[in-house]
Amino acid sequence: MSKKKEKHGHKTNAIRMVEAEGIPYNMYTYEAPDGFLDGVSVARSLGQDPDRVFKTLVTVGSSREHYVCVIPVAEELDLKKAARHFGEKKMEMLPSKDITAVTGYIKGGCSPVGMKKPLATAIDASAENAGDIIVSGGKVGLQMELDAESLRRITGAEFAELTVSE
Secondary structure (H helix, E strand, C coil): CCCCECCCCCCCHHHHHHHHCCCCCEEEECCCCCCCCCHHHHHHHCCCCHHHEEEEEEEEECCCCEEEEEEECCCCECHHHHHHHHCCCCEEECCHHHHHHHHCCCCCCCCCCCCCCCCEEEEEHHHCCCCEEEEEEEECCEEEEEEHHHHHHHHCCEEECCECCC
């Protein structure tokens, strides 16, 4: 497994936006032989603590609005907490087949940064004092590490309790 840190190659919207904002970041690449790797496996392949690696989940509220939830890869999204945070009656996961149409990204390569159009975003509260966290860089096999506060700012997100409590 390669753990390359690089700042070149094919830039995604996410990387271009982070650079345009002057936000310092590191890029990591990993192999996804079947075109998709679950988040915990990604964290492992990067030699990172899964608590620092976050997945980007897209949901649909009862209003049909779309929302983005960024949570640690090993955690599960609490749809009731997310619905409450965004002021929706209820919420469900966006079907995989709709991810590209809504975000411009593909499943497994969905970054909270640089979606087709800005969506209301929340980042799990565990990131608030975490310093640097790792999120998708906008394609399968590409992750970017950046300061959680910078991520919050560039996505217009709020920190919120989003995960299922033990």
